[in-house]
Amino acid sequence: MMKARIAYLVCAAALLAVGLGAAPPAGAGAFPRAHVVLPGESIQRAVDAAGPGDTVFLAPGTYHESVKVTTPGITLRGSGESTVIEPGTTKAANSCAEGGNGICVVGTKDHDVKGVTVASLTVTGFARTGVFGMATDGLTVRNVTAVKNGVWGIAAERSVRSVFRMNTARDNGDAGLFLANTIKEEAGAADTEGTLVEHNRLEDNRIGITVRRLRNLTVAENHLTGNCAGVFVVGDENKPKAGAMTLRGNHIARNNKSCPKTARLDALQGSGIVLTGAEDTLVTHNRITGNVGTSPMSGGIVLFKSFVGTTSERNRITGNVLEGNAPADLVNADTGTGNTFDGNHCRASRPAGMC
Template sequence: MKKCHIAYLACTAALLGTGLGAAPPVAAHTVHLVRPGESIQKAVDAAEPGDTVLLTPGVHHESVTLSTPGLTLRGMGRHTVLEPAAGAATAAGAPKAARAAADTCAAGGNGICVVGTKDHRVEGVTVAALTVSGFTRNGVYATATDRLTVRGVTAVKNGVWGIAQEGSVRGVFRGNTARDNGDAGLFLANSVKEEQGATDTDGTVVDRNRLEGNRIGVTVRRLRNLTVAHNHLTGNCAAVFVVGDENKPKAGLVTVRDNRIVRNNKSCPKTARLDALQGSGIVLTGAEDNLITHNVIEDNVGTSPLSGGIVLFKSFVGTTSDRNRIADNDLRGNSPADLVNTDTAGKGNTFEGNSCRASQPAGLC
């Protein structure tokens, strides 16, 4: 035994080799390396749960769909770039089923699609450390996911959303950059196609992202129970939107805290769904029981009905914002005011401990 004590590792290996004290086998996870010009979709379709598809630096011209639980799609930093394929070149060299999946994602104008179903959410997928740029609709689009992680992704100049998720729970969006996208840099919603009550996200987190030059930095639409924290938002038309409507349950229980929201003064024209935007910091519309706290909100200036540092606004379908707590925020230089409450029919909204100079109506600071 003394000899075994001295040579513990060797003895342990010997014991395991004889089956004594053997640990249960650990599944080996495979890394599938993809270089520019090779098919990402082919590698994704060959991957097993827990595997990683690793993209090398350079420009990959492809759209790709992920539906394998536990799969990681990862680049090697922002110089790993995913851009749209040219015509029929989508997923060249991939088998027919792989091409069909990628083509469906591409036909929707998307770069990366993470797709589950209403009855079976895809679990534990990670997208990380790459750039998605120039897609006509969305850089990263996910639906029906559980514990999706998107981190270190740069989404630039995509036609609608930089990074978007619908009908999903327990997502983590951390350390991403979304810049110059046509609508929201980060868009989270229950569904854009169906009328239904707000979805409980079970604690989705939007944390430490940089959102710049988009129409809206972060949109949280018809959701409940999530946190938007420690993000930097600048140069957007509006920084943060928490949006509800007349459906039940109502949107709410969103915490927006410790964000830096500065000079979101880009001008965006009116659309069929929303008034012109400029100079909006945080907007709450048709939502309840939200906490807006410890944010720094400076120099957001505009003349839109939604302009101002923190704005409570009755939704466009007439739903009030109720029981929202706006506390301990640092506001300065916002116009028409640091705090704006045009939702006079809303009940139980409170403004306390904020550092600010001007409000509409007067007396909120």
């Protein structure tokens, strides 16, 4: 045990010496510290002891607990997929565990928690969400594998300037990656101030990526397959509307799992990209193939009125490659104005003439 601890301390010191991670926030100590956790030890205790700029390293192994992060500027980093966080067997010790979540990064109503990174670990088996961020600014989640969580693999609400990069979310009950303004009240779409979702793998979830009531973000170069729907952009009657985002360079193939109807959403199957109640969104240079289903929202790229009947407007669908999607590669089932389809490589559309 002592030899293992020394080895990981040496590793941690070396990583910090070469400058991994962001620079410490203003006001942090001159020398960021490394806190090393071994299997059987408490991650939460190390996180609570960490200050802004510090890194908590998790050795390979399985940890049975939920972890709540409220300190700005810290990094929680595992050793790759071999670092596994699962639900604890004892009574819940914090609100993250009580909510059925694995890792929670949480600010307050008045103050976002800034500059937190969660990286290089697996989180699995939680009743609700693997990694959950609320009221965050500059949250980074990268190289995280979120598997078989009850609702969402990775989720964030009331958050700005987030980065979700090179994660894998698989076999989660709802969305692999879920981003929203807020889930507890009605409100207009929030400006994410440039949130970036890129190079993630979303597989065998209900929905690969859900973007709900948000504006000003980019979803780029992700791989989505085996879900009921690939990318779902959700708006409604609230103002401002969802939209003003870019969906670019994603590979979306065979999202043909069948998911039953819910109280707020029709049955899903065979949907590549769906826009409902969205405006001013650019959908470009995506490759969308083999998405086949019998849902009202089935097809390669689909514009559809929202659950409450709000139309999509001024969206531009351009330069995409679509093959083998059914009932069609492009489907415009919306009555909104200003939506354009141009320069796409496809064979069939509804209505005809958009290819």
